[in-house]
Amino acid sequence: MADLAKIAGVSAITVSRALRESPLVNAETRERVRAVAQEYGYAFNVSARNLRLRRSMTVAVVVEMKPTLERQMSGPYPLDLLGGITQELTTTGYSVLLTSLQGGALPNVQAADGVILLGQGANEDAMHAVQRWGRPMVVWGAVSRHESQVVVGSDNRRGGSLAADRFIALGRSRPVFLGDPAHGEFAERLEGFASTLRKYGIEPIVPAVEGFTVNAGAEVVHALLQKHPQVDALFAASDLLAIGAIRALIERGRRVPDDVSVIGYDDTPLGATYVPPLSSVHQNFVDAGVLLARKIRELIDGQATASETLPTHLVVRAT
């Protein structure tokens, strides 16, 4: 910068001001400085600037990852979420620092101006860890679970409710909910589902489910059909579970949707291309990402923000 100043015949501080578009600098001077900067391919030293300004212009995104990105964080959703976050953050000058919290946080992560937590599912360790180092934080997930946090989630209760309404409209009377309520978002889906059914005097069957995989879904449904052969509707907390369930239903001689209606969750490409194409509750992950990004920015800027819930709708396909 000093070199550049010499070349342009001004002082370093003027270079700084010119390149930052400060109104304090003469338009003509500014242009001259910028031309020289351009010519010499000069770029700010970010570390120096951040040191001086006491911020990093960085937001850490913490994703839960075991060796690879597993759990409900597999599939395309987190990518959409990440896409939304990245889009919104980079267009406002922030960088996105992608990280797990495996083996303690890196210095860079701790230096982030804010933190977005994704896919913390049932486990809340990461949340507490981040909270401890006192950075602004926003969480993706089930809103009600963490009342003191700013949480963005989609309207899981309404998602469950929509599934229930659909089953009622179809005249179904022996519905099942598939999903582990230990997972906050799943619990909310069940709540919405059950409370709507209850208005019609129906109580859903809720077998114990562990995991999020196709096989988990298939196994549970196999066992379930022994005990409750008269099941005629099935709402799964994820498309993967729903697909497993359909497989088991067919293997047990049930027709879908003639004998049993099935609704999944997340409206994944996998579900949409499945045969039969899966009906599913849709949530817009890109929008969610954008919203998460906005809220963390607000928090960083010292503004107050509240939790927020995104709309959800049912995509009816063949099942």
Next chain:
Amino acid sequence: MADLAKIAGVSAITVSRALRESPLVNAETRERVRAVAQEYGYAFNVSARNLRLRRSMTVAVVVEMKPTLERQMSGPYPLDLLGGITQELTTTGYSVLLTSLQGGALPNVQAADGVILLGQGANEDAMHAVQRWGRPMVVWGAVSRHESQVVVGSDNRRGGSLAADRFIALGRSRPVFLGDPAHGEFAERLEGFASTLRKYGIEPIVPAVEGFTVNAGAEVVHALLQKHPQVDALFAASDLLAIGAIRALIERGRRVPDDVSVIGYDDTPLGATYVPPLSSVHQNFVDAGVLLARKIRELIDGQATASETLPTHLVVRAT
């Protein structure tokens, strides 16, 4: 740090050394300093350190994203790639800066010690842009295309070759390749496919294909069957295309695999759960991510590295 030094009764530089586990400092002193640091929740100022050390301990990962993360970068692969990269980089002290190059690079991105380029497919603008600012760079994709670059890719030629071998073993004689060769990796798959078939005196049919979607696959195959009704094998450059193709085949009264064998690419969950379960060429994206990360580290450390190709294998399922 100065405060901490005072409290611990040493100088700032000793605090610095103690916290960095420098062997220059007495074990006992180190423990005392660390205890005090722990107690006061002290953490390094990363900007100051980076300024002093003239590096950022950051690697930028550039993903091609239109508003959302599209193209072949949709689906679960890039997440696995990202997972591998993040895992390897964070365990070696580097942070991962996720970014597109939409609207010019942010200062933070330019300050990265190295850059990994993902999903640059047919378009090489990003590559040239990054090249211009002279940072170490590693690219994911088709190796042969960019001879001056360090590229990590999976063995696309062998992938194509495996599909061809399989068709030959099944006695097929009228194979089709589905995929746009403008995309470097697809071109390599076609090369391997065609060259192996040629050994048996067979020339594949290669219809023009645009896009990567299920619908694109379906449309092309519908048109194709008019001109070439005797097609008996189909190798698609992606699982999505393969699924579209199967749909079209069935709609045209062909049985899969009895009348037409189909092989996809990427071995996605979508393909694996499809009915019928799709045979597909598998590549390990997590390993690829790890390798990309290792190579960028080597480059940052000033070591020489070469392009590398990862193994690939055929997963035979029902089609």
Next chain:
DNA sequence: TTGAAAGCGCTAACAG
């Protein structure tokens, strides 16, 4: 409208 001085927090180099 421009500039000089000072310092953000850290660590390499050089004593001791």
Next chain:
DNA sequence: CTGTTAGCGCTTTCAA
């Protein structure tokens, strides 16, 4: 083994 000195590149006072 520990400390002193100096300076990384930037921007916020304060002064001209």
